[in-house]
């Protein structure tokens with residue numbers, strides 16, 4: 001295989017979380033570009049099409065044993081990485097989300113080194129591995145070590161880079177490679193849109209997509225909808241599932257918006273939903289980047305969001321949408337009403353959002369990762 005076409009191992013979470021989605025889309029794009037991509041994950045990534053050229057999936061299998069109170073996933077992952085690197089002759093590993101992927105990659109690298117096999121690894125930090133879970137004392141020393149030992153470290157935003165230096169004992173240089181979107185996939189407003197199903201009377205559609213964790217503050221979204229709906233007929237579509245779903249369904253009933261709120265559950269092809277949206281809402285407590293907001297923008301959908309973490313690097317106040325302090329539901333509702341009432345403003349913001357999303361098109365970001373892979377191999 002020519003050096004231009006690499007054999008790349010991708011380790012990520014297979015679930016609906018942003019890091020897994022980005023890792024899967026990246027792997028698919030790399031495969032499309034001629035690289036051979038091996039996904040090493042606990043189950044098949046939700047967005048992965050395996051029956052495609054250059055794509056392989058290796059499952060980390062855990063067999064239960066009565067002695068184990070908790071399954072030793074990191075050990076099984078490490079062993080699987082060793083096996084795949086050795087027998088598939090991988091050139092490099094790209095691990096997404098530090099816990100426990102970076103430390104598993106480090107250990108695999110040491111094991112393989114003993115066997116005379118050199119395997120460099122690049123760690124991409126995604127968000128909650130740094131801002132939420134990772135900084136807890138039960139993880140911090142291991143994460144700091146595994147980040148420092150990575151051959152290359154990237155973060156998905158400037159904000160996350162700062163947070164990493166603030167929360168961790170990290171001396172390693174962190175390079176920012178922003179998340180991306182495949183704009184052509186989302187820019188399909190006219191085709192196959194199911195807007196009338198949810199808004200038969202031309203109501204305006206508000207949308208949010210997430211894993212329904214506390215950090216997303218979905219209560220703010222429901223309250224914004226309840227306020228705005230008193231002045232302009234709106235329909236709120238909530239996509240995804242997670243720990244907060246039941247309590248959010250209850251809140252929608254308490255706020256008397258249960259009839260205009262749709263909890264749809266998990267959807268794989270978010271592009272099919274986003275083409276129906278008029279406005280996208282992201283009210284998170286923290287957010288390292290906000291891939292779903294970027295996807296909305298690629299569909300020409302303005303974003304009403306909080307101004308936390310990396311969101312302002314994606315959503316620009318007064319340009320692609322509007323930003324408010326976390327929890328400032330009054331301000332968010334006011335911005336949303338202004339946007340919905342002013343057609344010229346709405347059209348301009350929608351156009352700006354689309355233009356901004358184009359800057360994050362995968363065609364602009366993929367070469368940055370390919371460049372880093374080449375740098376990585378030069379370090380061997």
Ligand code: GMT
Nearest residue numbers: 017018019126127128287288289290291
């Ligand atoms: O919080 C999520 O939605 C999942 C989480 C993950 O790691 O899977 O998302 C994080 O990574 C995404 C992809 O880089 C970012 O777009 C999200 O902003 C980030 N989430 C948080 O920081 C809360």
